[in-house]
Amino acid sequence: MQIIEQNPSRTIFRAMESSEILDHDDTVRESYSDSSFENVPLVLSWQRTNLLLSSETARTVLIILVAAILESVAFSAGQDRFITFYQSFSENETKSDGIRYHFLSLGASYCLSALIGLVVDSILGPYVTCVLLYLVYIIGMVLLEFAPGAHGDKTTMMVVGLIFTSIGFAGIETILPIYGADQIQQHLKGVYIHWIYLGQNLGIVIYNIMSILVNLLGDKKLFEQILPGTIGIVLSFLVFLSGSKWYSNSKLKSDRLLEVGKALAYRCGLRRRPSNWKSSNSSYYVRQKKNISIAKQLMRIVLVNSSVFGFSTIDAKVSNAYYVQQGGLNSVVEGADLTNDYPVMYYLLYSAELAAIIIVIPVLVICIYPALYRRGYMIKYFPRMSLGLFFAALSIVAAVILEYHRQQDCQQNNGNATLSAFWQVPQYFVLGVGESLTYVTGIEYAYLETPRGLRYLAMGLYNLAYGLGVLAAVLITVIVTKYRPEWYPQDQALCPLGKHGIQNFLLILLFLLCILLVCFVSVALIVRRQNRSKDSEDDEHSGPIYIRTSASWMRSTSKDETMVIGTPSYNGSSSDRTFY
Template sequence: MASAEEARISLLVAEENHNEEIGTSTSVLKQQTGGWKASSLILFTELCLSIAIFGILKNLVVYLKTELLEDNVTAAAHASTWSGTYFFAPLIGAYLSDSYWGNYLTIMGFCIINFAGMVAFTLSTTLSILKYSPFFTFLGLYMISIGSGSTQPCLSAFGADQFATTDRKAKASFFSWYYLSMKIGLVFSSIVIVWIQDNYGWTIGFSIPTVLSGAACVDLMAGSRYYRYCKPSGSPFTKLFQVIVAASRKYKLNLPEDDSLLYQANGKSTIVQENQSSEHTPEFSFLDKAAIVTPSDFSRSGVLNPWRLCTMLQVEELKSILRLIPIWATVIFFGSVLSQETSIFVEQGMVMDRHFGSLNIPAASLSTFNVLAVVVFVPIYDKIIVPVAHKITKTEGGMSHLQRAGIGLLFSILAMLSAALVERKRLQIAKDEGLMHQNVAVPMNIFWQIPQYVLVGIGEVFNQIGMLDFFYDQAPDSMRSLCLALALLTMSLGSYITSFILTIVHWVTGWIPENLNEGHLDRFFLLFAGLGLFNLVVFAYCASRYRYKKK
């Protein structure tokens, strides 16, 4: 016994000395890597990728209509589906990064895919042999959406990795600059790139985003020796599925009356940190059976089978995800409204007077007012609305995350009503001017669209930013990146829903013909407002039943 104890102590001493050596080398390494020098390169990569992707997205529906000769419904549906794929791709990047490759390799791989897609798509707009090849055109487009979209959750996480865990101020500052980089890219694309495409042609207009995509790859590789890297920790999906499988295997067993008899082990085999604790909740009690201890849960050598026995911490993590799903599902509608900025709103603007003095304003450039609304309204919300709301409600932040998100949904409804009023006025002018049967722009200035873009932008400040805060705050600590990826997924599903509704409405009603002067786009906007009101009622019901986790 003595020799065994001495051996154990010797092993511990050896491990401690080894850890000290690692700690010393790690300290030196951290002094040479990371920080703002490394994160600045990451921010520049994000800026280049943002200009590139929005340089395609903002004017895609116009390109499909004017060059590929698609009708209004087909062009809007293709643009919405493509943007939906872009917002779905973050799940792909997040999974591969967490499970296998790590952030850097994932970003690098998908940046290369994005650049290859940019080259293919630009060639399809230049070479006559490829110009009218739908396969080659859409192959390039979807390589772009998957490549660029998959980098998004990895870039933000990789940038935050460049700072020490305890340096919360630097991390918060990085995220602010990261968001600003994305918005700068969006504004630059909406104004400069779209203007070049409309006035100097598609070849040069798409070549600039292609060059910037290549610059993003070069910039990322140039900083490889300055970055701090984190090894992938494994996918949380596996741990979640283990709870489902273990509970299913024990569905015939009865839960013990004493919750303490359920498996409570705290160890590194769980998906949570060792110092975490979790309150036992009564919802989804079937999943508690995954923590019932039985002899068959262990091998003959005493090794636990994680597909037969899970800790209550794992069970509660899965429960918290399930509680978020109804809220998540009811904010998808806002993604549908946002997707119309690059499809139906643009088509509406194309049949309005786009002249401002001697300038011919691209219809897609009106989305700049959405970005400006976000930039202006964020400080208004933080400096004015929150303090006033705090005096009234006496709650931290002035209002809850769900109240904030609900207000955002209300603004999305107001945006659709504004678009309907503008369209109704436009159709009246077309009728008065005798232009109903002519597929031409009516003498109504495109700036009448500004209110609908601004209302969507204000709604974005309430709903989208509110939902990011909500998912980050309410998600399990070890699954925040997954939940933030799910928040991005609402944009993808919203775009797909818009594409589906467009197709059904056109097939059933014919409200959106090739000549919008003969159609009833106003009724489509009113339909969306009605769907938004129904969605808001459902959201309010789900929010009233949601129970925030205890701090």
């Protein structure tokens, strides 16, 4: 099936099921493979961003968005509680060790996402799975926050709470973005993916602001007694439940994954092929061929996730290295030491990275992409992800330059740091810009390039790539600290010691990032070539053509009989869902 508009600037859409007829009240049905129109729904949606809040689905969209923000606040509180507990109740352990174990738990939780996506797509569906995972999440957060004051085995209680929290977090992070995007029209899904990622980071900003205020006021124990993590996740759950009666596809589950698995088994000779396997005229053959095509598309998504793996590897270690570097800089502001007396400097600097995400995403969605599209340009998936990796490399270069000046400053001042820690803001901000381009585009690619019935699995594979990157970052730290401990100090007393080589550690990360960037570009070229080959094959075997009018679809049986109809304008009515 193809969709054509008269305006030559519009893009041709192809769907794989030629027998499907679209209803006049629906947007494009989502049972097709999106691989043949890379980036188009996203670009079209830039011109109508305001529809995300003016459509009839605004209520469900906002509910899921608020739930994601509250969940992000809760997770930040839980992880902060774990790091503080580990540092307080473990002998001969530093905060860097606590952060390392935090990254281990984070990477492991993201790796669970693939399994959860499999369960959602094939067994329980998104709504039931999400409710169950929220309950697990709440139990884990209660154990996590009550462990420090417990009378029994505090460590066991903390570990069990961390496990439950990680499972709940993995599921919620996998389900909410996809479930929210499923509630809205096709031409708004790309925009929503950007906004929900912004919302998740906004939740971290909210927690950082609360932490800064608490540390400045000196009432941290009172803040911990309030149980911000438990309150946040309970509120997120209640907000999610409040939209239950408006959610669509709440019981959606599919047998497509099973069908794709069977097709692969037949193709690889693991199962006996039916007699009509090679009969090109049978519907069974067409269906199996389509399932093989879907399996190949999932493999392409896995390959493209190499950029997410690379960025998460660098992001996890770079952020920690920046924290270590901060110890050799001057954190005194108006006579107050914001690292020791008031430990808020890390929150302030990390907020620069979050601020970049919160600033860059609206600028891209509202200003840059529409301006480029009006001039006939589109920044597709792969260039955006490559650009994100480039910004990450630029951030590391800025950190290496700062480290060079920091060492000179320490030598000239007899080991006393005078260079302000706020000079780290640019490198944090540039890293946030790279994250906005790489991570968001990765989620968007995983969602829009996967047919319905496999999207939660695709999102799980995306999170799996992220989690493996985080675990790889921990492995790199272990190797470096074992063989070159002076390259990665375990505390922040860099300037007084005067003997360290953290710039070498940063250069190692930069070298790895350049290798990953070259590998990703090579993978992107291969995937793009395969997509073009697939498009050429679809052109040769295209089915009926459907032409969109303001309120109906017109059908033609061949390309020669296609009626070209003028593109209607949008009049603000919810029943007039045209492509823009």
